[in-house]
Amino acid sequence: MDMLSEGLSGALRLLLGFDPDFTAIVAVSVLVAFTSTSLAALTAVPVGVLIAQRRFPGRGGVIAVLNTLMSLPTVVVGLLVYSMLSRNGLFGSLGLLYTRTAMVIGQWILAFPIVAALTVATMEGLDTRVHSTAISLGASPMQAFLRLLSEARFGIVAAVVAGFGRVFAEVGVSMMLGGNIKTYTRSITTAIALETNRGEFALGLALGIVLLTVALLVNILLALLKRRTP
Amino acid sequence: MTLGVMVLWRRFGFLAGALSRDNQDGFMKAMEFTEKTLVTVMIGLIALCTVHAADAGDRSRVLRLATTTSTYETGLLDHILPLFEQRQNIKVHVISVGTGKAMAVARAGDVDVILVHARQAEDQFVREGYGSYRRTVMANDFIIAGPADDPAGVKGMRETGAALRRLAGGQHLFVSRGDDSGTHKKESQLWAATGIRPQGKWYLESGQGMSSTLTVADEKNAYVLVDRASYIANSKRLRLHVIVEGDPELLNVYGVIPVSHERRPSVKTMLADALVDWLVSPECQKMIEEFALEGERLFKPASAAETDAGDTDGHAE
Known part of the structure; x- marks a missing residue:
């Protein structure tokens, strides 16, 4: 049995076939990953910039913790959020378990340390003279800061893209918090897990190829965005 | 939604205007980029918040069923549930796990009804008051x-x-x-x-x-x-x-148990009862009996499990 070629042709059939179930799977993956990455970008980038700009006691420790959290296992995040969202948990009354919102929350937590830590690294890698030159040219501190930020823009985009890659490919959080409910919380990765469990290895592989294709499309879009503002 | 985008543009337009007065070279381009990215992210967020809100809106007609992998991965539920969903205007969210985990999430009140196969554990589940009653659905x-x-x-x-x-x-x-x-x-x-x-x-x-x-x-x-x-x-x-x-x-007997409303007030008893009624109805029993894969029938209707002790009523103690 040639699983790989079967997987490839399966992927093509899925991509060209427009099966509604399959479209829903891709839509869930993209929607959830896009929302969680956006949330992570909106929260983690400012935090990263602050950490890079300010000097405060325990700063090295905070950076070390952020870097460590980058290797947070998805299942641990899943368990943690699960225990809070379950009806027995702190936020149980919201009834959020097994919803897309729960998946977004879990993925947000996954992406946050990555985006924040990479933003810190980017900002710290910048030439500090940008800031002082801007000041000496008569810029206000705010303008000088914005100038610095604009220097870091590609690094920050890269940080966000890395966060997107992490959440788009993860399965632990989506499975535990989403529950792999058909057309509702079934993402590409949980569908792969299901098909693998069922022994439908070729279909699992096909979905994996689809996942990479969608990720490629997202990155092409981002590259186009970059080119439009050279 | 459109209003939100307009407000955003206005806000960013103001920012761009303020910056243009400073007349710094290359600065505008950088800001334009940041602005575009931010606006894209914001539009995405607003759209998705709407999605999530809408999603929460019709949850009153969503029934959560935790079940075993044998009923789901074989495709049986995809065979018998759509007709029920369509007739009752109920959406069934199936969470496919093992019997042990299905009961654990049901005890926590995270699902409304379970379809499992472990008779002793099922009876205990009802005896402890987590399940209101139990009905035999099928056997193999x-x-x-x-x-x-x-x-x-x-x-x-x-x-x-x-x-x-x-x-x-x-x-x-x-x-x-x-x-x-x-x-x-x-x-x-x-x-x-x-x-x-x-x-x-x-x-x-x-x-x-x-x-x-x-x-x-x-x-x-x-x-x-x-x-x-x-x-x-x-x-x-x-x-x-x-x-x-x-x-x-x-003998392998499958039973359905709605989670008790008294123990877990958040469960949707009406919808769960409707599902139980459907599963034991002659029409659905026939669909279960006729469900086949690879030319072989997979399950027998509940009547085939009669040697088993039958149904459990949670209030009969």
Whole structure:
């Protein structure tokens, strides 16, 4: 049995076939990953910039913790959020378990340390003279800061893209918090897990190829965005 | 939504205007980029918040069913649920896990109803007050599958206990689910009845669902306890054969239990009751009986399980 070629042709059939179930799977993956990455970008980038700009006691420790959290296992995040969202948990009354919102929350937590830590690294890698030159040219501190930020823009985009890659490919959080409910919380990765469990290895592989294709499309879009503002 | 975008543009337009007065070279371009990115992100967020809000809106017609992998992965639920969903205007969210986990999430009140197969645990679930009542839905049987050449020589044995004793005695590879699922509970009971505590290099615990466990057994040429539905559903890709079958001990009965409203006020009792009514209705029973894979029927209707102790009423104590 040639699983790989079967997987490839399966992927093509899925991509060209427009099966509604399959479209829903891709839509869930993209929607959830896009929302969680956006949330992570909106929260983690400012935090990263602050950490890079300010000097405060325990700063090295905070950076070390952020870097460590980058290797947070998805299942641990899943368990943690699960225990809070379950009806027995702190936020149980919201009834959020097994919803897309729960998946977004879990993925947000996954992406946050990555985006924040990479933003810190980017900002710290910048030439500090940008800031002082801007000041000496008569810029206000705010303008000088914005100038610095604009220097870091590609690094920050890269940080966000890395966060997107992490959440788009993860399965632990989506499975535990989403529950792999058909057309509702079934993402590409949980569908792969299901098909693998069922022994439908070729279909699992096909979905994996689809996942990479969608990720490629997202990155092409981002590259186009970059080119439009050279 | 459109309003939100307009407000955003206005805000960013103001920012861009303020900056243009400073007349710094290259600055505008950088800001334009940041601005575009931010606006894209914002539009995405607003759109998605709308999605999530809408999503929360019609949740009153969503019923959560936790069930075992054998009912879901075989495709049975996809066969019998759509008609119910359409008629009742109810959306059933199926969470496919093992029986043990299904009961755990039901105890926490995270699902409204469970469809499982572990009679003792089910009765206890109702006795403890977590389930309001239990109805038998369907039945089939467990089998012991194993390599075609049957190195243990247990093929055709009628008594499961004797077969298991011989497997353990000869240290023949045996793969257990090891995951507190209904099948695993059954297997533990069968071992307990033999008085043997299975352990050693020949006894492997996969810790995975039925289909994955079958794959492990297949690759290792091992014996495995499996429900007939999962065996048939996976038979096309497996080399495993049916080795032991037909022992009344191997009866596998599936029951449905709505989670008690008194214990977990958040559950949707009306919808759960409607689902139970559908599952035991003659029409659905016929659909269950006729459901087939690879030309073989997978389940028998509830009437076939009558030798079993029947239904449980939670309030009859």
